[in-house]
Amino acid sequence: MIRVAILGSTGSVGRSTLDVIQRHPNRFEVVALAANQAVELLAEQVRKHKPGVAVLSKENGLGRRDDLPPARWSEGREALLEITEAPNVDVVVNAMVGSAGLEPTLRTLKAGKRLALANKESLVAGGRLVVEAAEEGGGELIPVDSEHSAILQCLEGYEMSAVSRLVLTASGGPFRGWSREQLQDVPPSRALNHPTWAMGAKITVDSATLANKALEVIEAHFLYGIDYDSLGVVVHPQSIVHSFVEFVDGSVLAQLGFPTMELPILYAMSYPERVPDGVLQTFDPVKASPLVFEEVDRDTFTLFSLGERAGREGGTSPAVYNAANEVAVEAYLKEDLQFPGMGEIVSEALDRLGGKPVSNLENVLEVDKEAREVSRELIRLLKRKA
Ligand SMILES: NC(=O)c1ccc[n+]([C@@H]2O[C@H](COP(=O)([O-])OP(=O)(O)OC[C@H]3O[C@@H](n4cnc5c(N)ncnc54)[C@H](OP(=O)(O)O)[C@@H]3O)[C@@H](O)[C@H]2O)c1
Incomplete structure (x- = not known):
């Protein structure tokens, strides 16, 4: 039995992972689920899949609930990180969105576990640190993309x-x-x-x-x-x-x-074995x-070219690219920024903060924070001009 923890279980990849697991009850067991704040959906998932542990990353996300299904419920980022190191977890599926997934990625690999990685932002922001964490801890990095x-x-x-x-x-x-x-x-x-x-x-x-x-x-x-x-x-x-x-x-x-994401999710959990799955078309x-x-x-899709540039520049550039892009997407979704504005924000953030060396997690977290601040400021300026 492969014991699976899903970080970001309430999202699109997280929900697909639960669907895959449900079809293979003799192979996979859900032992922990975590989300950011979607308490209702998480509770529904706990009722159905009965993990021992359920975590909401957002502090005070649980509120004063007395109707939650049985599980060890907790909240806060440290509780989420503890899941990655729990002795009863074999595979951590990191299906969180954004560079918030970086520390769970590093902790899982350092703990020597298999990481089924959907959260590409963590590998982009962390880069070599993620590869080194796997080498140090003996964890296995298997892509879900x-x-x-x-x-x-x-x-x-x-x-x-x-x-x-x-x-x-x-x-x-x-x-x-x-x-x-x-x-x-x-x-x-x-x-x-x-x-x-x-x-x-x-x-x-x-x-x-x-x-x-x-x-x-x-x-x-x-x-x-x-x-x-x-x-x-x-x-x-x-x-x-x-x-x-x-x-x-x-x-x-x-x-x-x-x-379908279900095939790569199944493969990441069962690798290198191929598991018969009649549901897939x-x-x-x-x-x-x-x-x-x-x-x-x-020329039209400037965020693609900027991402290529960030990758080639290395150092802080991929983390800056990722963080500025996250902020720009959020602003675009709130209609605070137009579609081409996303590229402009990322380009300016890269010019200001890219290409510097990074050697540890603190550097990455610092540059991620700076890139977010710079991007928010640039968005405010653009809005004022409009
Ligand atoms: N969707 C796909 O088909 C697909 C394919 C390939 C790769 N990916 C990658 O997979 C990742 C997830 O994508 P998605 O489409 O599944 O995203 P999504 O539907 O937006 O779900 C994101 C999940 O992450 C959780 N989350 C967000 N911030 C968190 C935090 N700070 N702490 C803990 N949990 C947090 C959310 O919880 P709440 O519900 O509580 O907010 C939710 O469960 C992304 O990196 C994406 O690039 C996705």
Whole structure:
């Protein structure tokens, strides 16, 4: 029995993880669930899945509840972090959103556990620190992102020395083919309408700006230890091919499937074993046809180019890029910022704070905080001007 803790169980990936686990009661057991503040949904999940531990990260999130289902309930960030080190947890699924997931990522890996990582922001912000935490603690870092899961599956049995290039696919989001002028006034409701994936709000906006793909490029750099010159991205609107691995002999492997997060979630928990799962749709190549591939429009989707720049610059840049992007997305969703404004904020934050060395978690947390402050100030100035 694999004992699983889910951080961010009330979100899109968290809920899909619970659905997968429910289909495999003889293989997986839910031992702990954590969310930020969604107490009602968390209580419902506890009633259904009966974990021993339930945590709300937000202080005072529980209020004075006397109707919560049986579990060891607690609140606050330290309680969430304790889950990562609990002796009865084998796999931590980090399905939180944002760089708030960084410390749980580090603690899980240092504790020598398997980390099924959906929270790409933690790897982008933490970078080498995350890789070092895994080396130090012996933890296993297994991606949940469908593109990185595809790469992991294609790499099975090969050393990275046999690989010449990784190519991530991008759906292109709802604004594929649009011009900068068309994007000027696009409202959040349009950005939230993704053509192929149903996801949480932040990643859906990131998919519309292609920031998500830039985050994934940085994620792939750290996961697979591959340099940026050997990392490509291609737009593939059907989201059927989840990524390509090109080998030194010129051969290319890809992993395919209809879009569902349940497969990469299951694989991250069971890796390297493949678990029979009848619920997932049988693959029909005719239904999947035709498969289309296009270049990324770097001039229009500036957040993609900025993310590539941040990755290549290294040091503080990926953490600044991530934090400024989180603030910009939040402001866009509140209609405090226009769509192109997100790129402007991130660009300015990178110019001011990027490219400096980082050596420890305190540096990363400090630069994350600074980048948020700078970005909020820039948004206030833009609003005043408007
Ligand atoms: N959705 C997808 O299909 C997909 C695919 C690939 C990768 N990812 C990645 O997976 C992560 C989660 O995405 P999502 O779409 O599932 O997001 P989501 O639906 O917005 O869910 C986010 C989850 O994180 C929790 N959370 C937020 N801040 C927290 C904090 N400070 N402490 C503890 N929990 C916190 C939320 O709790 P509350 O409900 O209480 O706010 C919620 O459970 C992101 O990094 C995303 O990039 C998602």
